[in-house]
Amino acid sequence: MNIDYIFYLLTALTIICATMVVVSKHPIRSVLFLVATFFCISAHYILLNAQFLALVNIVVYAGAIMVLFLFVIMFLNLNKEVERNKSILYWLGAIVSAGCIFLMLVSSVGKVALTNGNIEKENYTLGLVENIGMSLYTDYLFPMEICSVLFLVAMIGVVLLSRKENKFTTNTVSNV
Amino acid sequence: MSPIIIKLIFVSIVFGISLFVAMYSTYAERKVAAFLQDRLGPNRAGPFGLLQPLADGVKLFFKEEFIPLKADRWLFLMGPGFFMITALMTSAVIPFGPDLKIGDTVIPLQGTDLNVGLLYIFGVVSLGVYGVLIGGWASNNKFSLLGAIRAASQNISYELAMGLSIIALVMMTATLSMREIVDQQSGWHWNVLYQPLGFLIFLVCAFAETNRAPFDLPECETELVGGYHTEYSSMKLGFFLFAEYINMFISSAVIATLYFGGYHAPFIDSMDPGMLKTFLSIGVLFAKIFFFIFFFMWVRWTLPRFRYDQLMNLGWKMLIPLAVVNIIITGIVLLMKM
Numbered sequence: 017m018n019i020d021y022i023f024y025l026l027t028a029l030t031i032i033c034a035t036m037v038v039v040s041k042h043p044i045r046s047v048l049f050l051v052a053t054f055f056c057i058s059a060h061y062i063l064l065n066a067q068f069l070a071l072v073n074i075v076v077y078a079g080a081i082m083v084l085f086l087f088v089i090m091f092l093n094l095n096k097e098v099e100r101n102k103s104i105l106y107w108l109g110a111i112v113s114a115g116c117i118f119l120m121l122v123s124s125v126g127k128v129a130l131t132n133g134n135i136e137k138e139n140y141t142l143g144l145v146e147n148i149g150m151s152l153y154t155d156y157l158f159p160m161e162i163c164s165v166l167f168l169v170a171m172i173g174v175v176l177l178s179r180k181e182n183k184f185t186t187n188t189v190s191n192v
Numbered sequence: 193m194s195p196i197i198i199k200l201i202f203v204s205i206v207f208g209i210s211l212f213v214a215m216y217s218t219y220a221e222r223k224v225a226a227f228l229q230d231r232l233g234p235n236r237a238g239p240f241g242l243l244q245p246l247a248d249g250v251k252l253f254f255k256e257e258f259i260p261l262k263a264d265r266w267l268f269l270m271g272p273g274f275f276m277i278t279a280l281m282t283s284a285v286i287p288f289g290p291d292l293k294i295g296d297t298v299i300p301l302q303g304t305d306l307n308v309g310l311l312y313i314f315g316v317v318s319l320g321v322y323g324v325l326i327g328g329w330a331s332n333n334k335f336s337l338l339g340a341i342r343a344a345s346q347n348i349s350y351e352l353a354m355g356l357s358i359i360a361l362v363m364m365t366a367t368l369s370m371r372e373i374v375d376q377q378s379g380w381h382w383n384v385l386y387q388p389l390g391f392l393i394f395l396v397c398a399f400a401e402t403n404r405a406p407f408d409l410p411e412c413e414t415e416l417v418g419g420y421h422t423e424y425s426s427m428k429l430g431f432f433l434f435a436e437y438i439n440m441f442i443s444s445a446v447i448a449t450l451y452f453g454g455y456h457a458p459f460i461d462s463m464d465p466g467m468l469k470t471f472l473s474i475g476v477l478f479a480k481i482f483f484f485i486f487f488f489m490w491v492r493w494t495l496p497r498f499r500y501d502q503l504m505n506l507g508w509k510m511l512i513p514l515a516v517v518n519i520i521i522t523g524i525v526l527l528m529k530m
Contacts, residue, residue, distance in 0.1 A: 044264075044267070044329065045267075048267075048326070051322070067306060067307060067308045072311065075311065075314055075315045078315075078318070078319060079315060079318025079351070080318060080348060080351070083318075083321055083322070083325065083344050083347070083348055084344075084348065086325055086329075086344065087325075087341060087344045087345065090325075090329050090340065090341060144307065145307065145308060145368060
């Protein structure tokens with residue numbers, strides 16, 4: 017089977033899902049389309065023979081972060097399709113910030129050499145567990161440790177914030 | 193036969209077995225409950241009530257199909273389907289036995305031997321909550337919503353401890369492939385003997401992830417009517433209930449595979465390889481699975497349900513620190529062995 021067709025099909029699906037995230041006015045549907053987008057991206061990883069990355073992407077983003085997103089949206093009870101009144105300033109801000117992101121993406125993607133090779137022939141193995149572990153713990157050790165320190169800081173921050181709130185409210189445990 | 197057809201046949205057999213085991217688990221659950229409460233249990237439909245699951249299935253099919261007026265129609269229909277799909281997906285990486293040799297063809301008794309099989313299971317388990325979450329929210333009912341939210345928070349909390357307990361296991365086995373993990377456990381080298389604490393944490397988390405008592409707060413009748421499936425009727429309700437039993441079957445299989453040697457048993461490992469050995473191995477795996485299914489039921493009819501804050505305290509303040517300690521101990525032992 018030609019792997020190119022699968023790629024184009026997947027890419028089309030990804031773009032459709034990603035567009036639906038922005039277009040659909042219903043917040044819960046937006047989140048569900050975002051989950052679908054993550055699945056498509058994971059499928060791309062599998063095409064590149066990076067099963068580890070694909071599954072970590074699903075576990076972390078689709079399995080944990082998106083569940084928390086849904087969780088919060090359900091609590092907010094945004095059942096009605098919310099249409100905010102949009103002034104021109106609103107539009108302008110959106111266009112400028114989106115444009116900035118687009119410029120950034122173009123400048124970074126432009127530097128990547130787009131190889132026109134065949135995935136099946138070139139036999140990528142960079143995405144396998146062993147190779148990712150190797151490069152993370154040898155070549156990129158310092159950035160990775162910095163990242164984990166950042167996570168730790170964020171975690172401590174969250175614990176601190178939730179602690180302070182507890183002092184003001186009564187001593188009951190938040191019953192869901 | 194081409195490998196694709198063999199795989200198709202194998203996958204359909206696994207699918208059929210999952211459904212069949214789940215069907216008779218509903219019967220077994222009622223019989224076990226009856227036994228533990230000194231009753232008789234279902235005994236009217238067929239000999240020993242063996243046709244009871246069929247009768248229940250027919251009943252569910254003929255119940256009125258009901259969709260609440262203000263429900264989100266599409267998501268309401270999607271919820272049970274999604275729950276069922278994620279329940280069935282997990283069995284793809286479980287090795288059900290050693291390779292079956294018929295003539296010259298070798299049939300691997302495993303859906304696919306992913307080199308990250310363990311992560312795959314973990315990924316699918318983490319997706320399982322979407323069905324409950326979507327169904328509960330789309331019902332547009334406060335009880336359903338509360339059930340769904342409970343399911344989500346419970347799943348996320350216990351996923352962490354589960355992942356940490358698996359990390360200790362992976363440190364020991366040095367592989368993520370299910371097949372290799374099983375083959376390392378031949379003889380009496382069962383992982384449960386090396387990772388007793390990790391196994392205990394994994395077991396508790398498996399109960400929580402399958403929403404089984406004493407962790408069945410998302411559908412707690414005394415507080416929430418029916419929890420996330422309050423508004424469901426007919427076969428959609430059937431899907432939710434049935435998927436729970438499939439989840440139970442699959443998690444029993446995962447526990448047996450990861451910690452209890454999978455299809456290995458000491459007296460079978462010393463036999464000559466052949467058809468007989470293959471089938472005995474499959475039998476051993478299923479014996480282990482059935483024991484754990486029984487264990488799930490045994491616990492359900494013995495322990496009372498947790499209170500919500502007890503549940504959260506157990507997850508965050510007991511299991512996660514214990515799992516971290518387990519990782520540290522495993523690391524120290526491994527270093528000392530080197």
